[in-house]
Each structure stands twice: as structure tokens, then as C-alpha cells.
Amino acid sequence: MSVLYNRIANDVLKKRMLLDTEKRITISFYKYCKINSPKNFRDMLYIGLIRLNILGRVYISTEGINAQVSIPIQFYSAMKSYLKNIHLDFNNLRFNKALDDKKSFWVLTIKVRKRIVSDGIDNNIKFDPNRVGIYLKSVKVNKMLCDKNVIFVDMRNKYEYEVGHFKGAIPIPANTFRDQFKIMINLLKDYKDKKIVMYCTGGIRCEKATFWMKYNGFMNIYHIDGGIIGYCHDAKKNQVPILFQGKNFVFDARLGERISDDVISYCHYCGVKCDVHINCRYSLCHTLLIQCVRCSEKFKSCCSEQCLNNLILIKQNRN
Numbered sequence: 001m002s003v004l005y006n007r008i009a010n011d012v013l014k015k016r017m018l019l020d021t022e023k024r025i026t027i028s029f030y031k032y033c034k035i036n037s038p039k040n041f042r043d044m045l046y047i048g049l050i051r052l053n054i055l056g057r058v059y060i061s062t063e064g065i066n067a068q069v070s071i072p073i074q075f076y077s078a079m080k081s082y083l084k085n086i087h088l089d090f091n092n093l094r095f096n097k098a099l100d101d102k103k104s105f106w107v108l109t110i111k112v113r114k115r116i117v118s119d120g121i122d123n124n125i126k127f128d129p130n131r132v133g134i135y136l137k138s139v140k141v142n143k144m145l146c147d148k149n150v151i152f153v154d155m156r157n158k159y160e161y162e163v164g165h166f167k168g169a170i171p172i173p174a175n176t177f178r179d180q181f182k183i184m185i186n187l188l189k190d191y192k193d194k195k196i197v198m199y200c201t202g203g204i205r206c207e208k209a210t211f212w213m214k215y216n217g218f219m220n221i222y223h224i225d226g227g228i229i230g231y232c233h234d235a236k237k238n239q240v241p242i243l244f245q246g247k248n249f250v251f252d253a254r255l256g257e258r259i260s261d262d263v264i265s266y267c268h269y270c271g272v273k274c275d276v277h278i279n280c281r282y283s284l285c286h287t288l289l290i291q292c293v294r295c296s297e298k299f300k301s302c303c304s305e306q307c308l309n310n311l312i313l314i315k316q317n318r319n
Contacts, residue, residue: 120181
């Protein structure tokens with residue numbers, strides 16, 4: 001019987017990934033659809049993906065699939081064919097290629113979740129993927145960005161928004177998507193009669209966000225087809241300006257994709273312009289923060305003097 005989970009230490013896998021010379025691409029895809037037996041489907045999917053040497057993070061639930069994976073280029077077509085064959089609704093999966101070719105994942109994890117995106121929708125309210133906002137491509141997005149009567153809403157977390165966003169976009173000030181749902185309706189109530197364009201990284205969060213807006217009486221709701229990643233690819237394809245400023249935060253080893261040369265955020269310590277996210281080196285903390293090179297050297301990639309002292313103490317005890 002195949003091993004259905006990783007048994008190799010993460011640090012070993014990470015070193016292996018950094019040394020690997022095989023050409024890979026990072027792909028994200030999702031689909032809201034009925035999956036009757038998520039646990040069995042998860043196990044079948046794990047076997048299929050691991051055979052193609054695919055790494056990444058995948059969530060499965062009764063409401064569908066949400067995946068970000070790193071694939072050897074030679075197996076990309078094989079993966080698409082495999083996915084189409086294991087579920088009828090996977091024939092039209094939305095594939096978003098990353099905006100760069102940097103290494104992203106070093107292990108494959110597939111987890112069964114209650115929902116593929118943790119939201120704040122009441123359990124008694126059934127999410128309907130057919131009752132979402134109107135999809136927009138890059139040409140229309142750019143046109144609406146120039147219209148002062150159109151409101152753009154960023155449905156990502158604070159740490160995503162601060163390193164990159166569309167100019168003038170309204171952030172929903174919360175640390176989780178679930179918490180955003182608790183405040184977004186009240187926060188946007190003054191714009192109920194205006195056209196509202198919502199966006200996120202790849203589109204999956206805005207599927208639910210636009211549904212929730214329409215459920216609460218907002219009628220003129222739009223969202224960017226494929227999110228920021230889809231927008232950038234479509235803009236390049238149609239040779240129109242990319243109006244997103246800064247970096248697109250991503251939830252993998254890269255922690256961001258450079259979209260424009262604009263640096264719109266600042267080091268959380270010294271205030272110098274910087275948009276490099278790091279995780280605190282002290283393993284019991286691991287706080288995500290923006291830290292410039294100078295402060296990173298000063299704190300040894302820790303988030304504070306306390307974490308640095310804890311790290312030093314651990315090393316002393318080991319010696």
C-alpha cells in the first residue's frame with residue numbers, strides 16, 4: 001500500500017528542493033463542486049500527484065478543491081489530464097500559473113477541511129457558486145480603475161495588502177478571511193449603490209466574498225477573473241498596462257511575486273521602504289513581518305530582541 005503522507009523531515013526536504021535542478025512551475029487551481037467522500041478522494045489524489053513528483057498544498061472538502069502546487073514541467077500536461085479524469089467537474093478547472101519561476105514548495109500535503117476556504121458564512125446559509133459577482137478581464141479592470149464611481153475592494157489579509165495592491169483599493173482590516181466576513185458588509189454599506197470590484201490572489205476568496213455581498217443586498221458586484229495572477233497574465237496577453245502596484249503576496253516559500261518596481265511598504269522596525277516578508281527565525285514564534293536587510297542582520301532574522309535572545313539561549317544549551 002502506498003504511503004499517503006510525508007515521512008521525511010521538513011529541513012531535509014527543503015534542502016533537497018533548493019539543490020534540485022529539475023525545472024518546475026507553480027500552479028494554483030480551485031473548484032467549488034460536490035465531493036461526496038473527501039477522505040477517500042484525498043487519498044486517491046495523493047497517490048496520483050505523488051507519482052508525478054508534485055509538491056504543494058491541497059485542501060479537499062465536500063464543497064470542492066483548493067490547490068497550490070509545484071509541478072515538473074514535463075508532467076504538467078499529465079497532471080491536467082489526470083485531474084480531468086478523477087472528477088467530472090474538473091474538466092474546466094481554472095489553472096493560474098505563477099508570475100515567476102522561483103521554487104515554492106518542498107513537500108506535498110493534502111488535507112481534508114470543512115471548507116476549502118475558511119469563511120464567516122453561517123452554517124445555515126448555503127454558498128451558491130452560481131450566485132457570484134460578474135467576472136472582469138484586464139481591459140475592463142483597467143477601465144473601471146479609472147472610474148471614480150467604481151469602488152475596488154481588496155479581499156486579502158493586511159500583510160498581503162501592505163506590500164501590493166491596486167491604487168485606491170479599500171482593504172478590509174482583518175487578519176483572516178473569516179474575520180473579514182464579520183465586518184465587510186457594515187464597512188461597505190455606504191457604497192451599496194455603487195459598482196464594487198473585489199479581488200484577491202487567485203480568485204477563490206472573491207467567489208465567496210461576492211456571493212456574500214449579493215446575499216446581503218449589494219447588486220452591482222464584480223470580481224477580477226483569476227484574481228491578481230489572472231489579471232497580470234491577461235494584461236500581458238492583451239498588451240495593456242498592469243496597474244497593480246508592488247508585490248503579490250503568496251503562501252509558499254517565495255512569500256511574494258514582484259509585479260511592479262514600486263515598493264509601497266516599510267520595514268516594521270526602522271521604517272525604511274521595504275517589501276520583503278520573513279518569518280521569525282525563532283521556531284516557537286515564527287511571526288510573519290517585513291524586515292529590511294539591515295534589521296535582518298541586526299536581529300538575525302528574528303522579529304524582536306526577545307526572540308533573538310531565546311534563539312541564542314537555545315544554541316548555547318545545545319553546545
